[in-house]
Amino acid sequence: xxxxxxxxxxxxxxxxxxxxxxxxxxxxxxxxxxxxxxxxxxxxxxxxxxxxxxxxxxxxxxxxxxxxxxxxxxxxxxxxxxxxxxxxxxxxxxxxxxxxxxxxxxxxxxxxxxxxxxxxxxxxxxxxxxxxxxxxxxxxxxxxxxxxxxxxxxxxxxxxxxxxxxxxxxxxxxxxxxxxxxxxxxxxxxxxxxxxxxxxxxxxxxxxxxxxxxxxxxxxxxxxxxxxxxxxxxxxxxxxxxxxxxxxxxxxxxxxxxxxxxxxxxxxxxxxxxxxxxxxxxxxxxxxxxxxxxxxxxxxxxxxxxxxxxxxxxxxxxxxxxxxxxxxxxxxxxxxxxxxxxxxxxxxxxxxxxxxxxxxxxxxxxxxxxxxxxxxxxxxxxxxxxxxxxxxxxxxxxxxxxxxxxxxxxxxxxxxxxxxxxxxxxxxxxxxxxxxxxxxxxxxxxxxxxxxxxxxxxxxxxxxxxxxxxxxxxxxxxxx
Numbered sequence: 001x002x003x004x005x006x007x008x009x010x011x012x013x014x015x016x017x018x019x020x021x022x023x024x025x026x027x028x029x030x031x032x033x034x035x036x037x038x039x040x041x042x043x044x045x046x047x048x049x050x051x052x053x054x055x056x057x058x059x060x061x062x063x064x065x066x067x068x069x070x071x072x073x074x075x076x077x078x079x080x081x082x083x084x085x086x087x088x089x090x091x092x093x094x095x096x097x098x099x100x101x102x103x104x105x106x107x108x109x110x111x112x113x114x115x116x117x118x119x120x121x122x123x124x125x126x127x128x129x130x131x132x133x134x135x136x137x138x139x140x141x142x143x144x145x146x147x148x149x150x151x152x153x154x155x156x157x158x159x160x161x162x163x164x165x166x167x168x169x170x171x172x173x174x175x176x177x178x179x180x181x182x183x184x185x186x187x188x189x190x191x192x193x194x195x196x197x198x199x200x201x202x203x204x205x206x207x208x209x210x211x212x213x214x215x216x217x218x219x220x221x222x223x224x225x226x227x228x229x230x231x232x233x234x235x236x237x238x239x240x241x242x243x244x245x246x247x248x249x250x251x252x253x254x255x256x257x258x259x260x261x262x263x264x265x266x267x268x269x270x271x272x273x274x275x276x277x278x279x280x281x282x283x284x285x286x287x288x289x290x291x292x293x294x295x296x297x298x299x300x301x302x303x304x305x306x307x308x309x310x311x312x313x314x315x316x317x318x319x320x321x322x323x324x325x326x327x328x329x330x331x332x333x334x335x336x337x338x339x340x341x342x343x344x345x346x347x348x349x350x351x352x353x354x355x356x357x358x359x360x361x362x363x364x365x366x367x368x369x370x371x372x373x374x375x376x377x378x379x380x381x382x383x384x385x386x387x388x389x390x391x392x393x394x395x396x397x398x399x400x401x402x403x404x405x406x407x408x409x410x411x412x413x414x415x416x417x418x419x420x421x422x423x424x425x426x427x428x429x430x431x432x433x434x435x436x437x438x439x440x441x442x443x444x445x446x447x448x449x450x451x452x453x454x455x456x457x458x459x460x461x462x463x464x465x466x467x468x469x470x471x472x473x474x475x476x477x478x479x480x
Contacts (some may be wrong), residue, residue, distance in 0.1 A: 001439035013461045073266040076121045096169035103172050103457035105235075106181035106225070107161050113157060114188045114212060116141050132164050140441070143192070149193035150364040153257060153452070154237040156439045161451050161456065171453040174468045178225045182460045183255070184234045188216055198242070213247040220251065229467050234454060239277060241360050255318055255459055257452065260384055262360035263411045271384060272462075278386045278437045278448055279364035284344040285438065289373050290433060291348060293420045300415060301328035301374065303343055304358070305364055306330070314379065315356050317406045324410055347372035351423060352398070352415050355380065356405075367437050370396075375423060376417060379405045387451050387457070389434065396429040418478035 098104060109129045112121060116131055120139040123129065131140050140159055143152045164173045175181050190213075197208035220226045226234065234254035238244035241263045244251070247266055256274040258264070306319050322328050331346055347353055353369035357380035369376045376397040385393055393399075398418075404410050435444075436451050442450035 009037055034279045045209065083270065092169055096167060096173060097164055097173060098173040100169070101164075101171060103460060104174075104175045104180060104182045105161055105172055105185045106178035106183075107158075107174050107185040107187055108220070108223075108225075109468060110187055110216075114216065115154075116189075118189050118441070119143065123252065130162055133159070147282070148192065148195050150282060150298055151195070151243070151259070152280050152439065153239045153277045154187075154189045154191060156441060156443070156449050157185070157237060157257075157452065158189075159441045160443045160453075161187075162186060163352070163442060168444065170443060171450045171457065182233070183456060183463075185226050186216070186220065186234055186236045188212070188236065190236070190238045190243040194240050194243040194245070202314065210246050211297045213244060217247050217250050221343055229463075233463055237277075239279075247403050256458065257456075258384075260362040262362075262382065268359035273459075275452065275459065276386045276388075277452050277455075279362070279367045280439045280448075281367040282343070282364055283347055283368035283372055284341065285371050285434070286344075286348055286369065286373050289348075291373075293351065293423050296349050296351045297327065298329050298346070298350040298372075298427040299378070300325075300352045300354060300411075301329050301331070301346050302348060302354040302356070303368075304356075304363070305333040307476075314402055314406060315358065318354070318379075318411065321406075321408060322411065328412075344372060347374045350374050352377050357381070359403075370430060370435050370437055373427055373434070375418075375426045375430065377411070385446075387455055389455075391436065396433060 065275070080209060111117070112123055112129060121131060121141040124132075132138060133140060143149060144154045161168050161172060161174045164170045174185075178184055193209045193212055197212075198210075200207040220231065220234070231251065231253040231256075234251075235257065236244065236251060236254045238248065238259040239257065239259050241259060244256075248256075248264070252268040256264075256269050256276050258269060258274055259279060260276065261269050261271070261274075263272075300322070304315075306315050319330060323330060328348065329350070331343070347369060350372075351374070353372070353374040353376055355366040355369060355376050355378045357362065361380045361383040366376055366378065378393075378397055379402060380402045381402050385391075398415065400411060400414065435446055437448055438444075439448045
């Protein structure tokens with residue numbers, strides 16, 4: 001009888017165990033597809049440093065794999081939804097897996113007047129917004145030459161996003177649904193707009209650049225994508241120090257991609273929120289550089305204006321202290337004044353290149369020096385440098401405080417004290433890092449475009465933290 005009673009007690013216990021196990025299994029299965037309903041934010045990528053990798057679609061046969069890939073739709077070069085699963089049926093070429101990208105972007109389909117229209121490009125049809133990057137016979141519109149190019153960051157990033165579905169795979173990928181994106185990219189060529197259209201053309205009373213900025217503000221602030229987080233997940237490139245002048249305060253919740261913070265109020269732009277991008281270098285890249293210490297006869301080289309509206313006093317003092325020194329050369333004017341070849345020759349034959357603050361803390365001469373493998377001597381107390389969280393500039397540059405630089409004999413004593421072995425170590429490091437400052441299309445691994453994407457990816461966790469903290473009491477507020 002006791003034996004039967006024991007079996008009777010075990011039966012309900014076994015049934016309860018099965019029920020609990022089934023419930024756990026069902027929740028685990030559902031958890032794989034769960035998304036926080038109160039924020040709408042996707043989970044950040046597991047590792048922001050992971051590089052995007054190509055995925056060969058022709059060999060995909062698993063229904064489960066196809067279903068998983070259909071969950072995240074991204075856009076092809078012409079802005080059409082690119083279905084990886086359906087591509088496999090047609091034997092399509094390799095595609096980039098959006099799940100492997102360091103950062104996923106949703107990009108607005110702004111009218112061409114905000115981007116390639118500023119380059120004189122006209123869409124072939126009324127419903128067309130972007131150039132056809134799949135047509136080799138019709139390359140993308142070219143960015144204007146001269147000094148315009150130094151602030152062309154917006155152009156290279158936009159091209160890279162437009163072609164991000166095809167190899168070579170980028171660290172960034174463009175997705176079709178903003179709710180699947182980590183960040184939202186605003187394709188406004190702000191620097192080009194300033195350079196070309198900042199002044200009104202009669203009978204206009206307002207310059208085209210200002211009109212475009214006002215139009216952009218109205219467009220963005222009315223969009224659900226902006227309203228969702230108040231623009232905190234938006235990325236706007238304004239590399240020229242004077243670009244986005246009329247809209248920067250209103251759009252300041254966004255992440256700005258800038259050259260420096262010299263002309264920005266700290267409430268509008270700051271290092272904790274925004275990203276510093278390098279200038280596009282104007283000097284020629286020193287390929288296969290074998291010109292070492294003994295092959296560079298000039299000790300110290302400077303190219304640029306001595307008299308400036310801002311920051312000119314240090315330049316003038318240094319000039320008068322150094323102009324009669326042996327093996328020191330001053331070249332007055334810009335690369336455009338002298339030509340890229342002459343400027344490059346001067347840097348290629350010099351051991352050290354001066355980078356002195358002027359109207360703004362930064363300038364493209366620093367990046368010309370890096371590409372010329374001429375060790376930069378940086379005299380700019382307020383300068384912020386691209387990717388400095390992952391790149392140690394002290395390994396290939398010399399920093400001098402402004403108050404030390406104007407001390408008689410200080411700079412010459414400092415650089416003359418650098419041994420051949422020390423200089424060679426910095427020179428070798430320059431040859432290793434110069435790729436990080438090269439803009440190109442298509443972009444390549446670890447070039448300037450990819451480094452900027454990675455820098456933006458590193459901003460995503462902080463943006464998520466800010467958004468999540470601000471939404472703590474959202475349900476309580478709705479209940480009032």
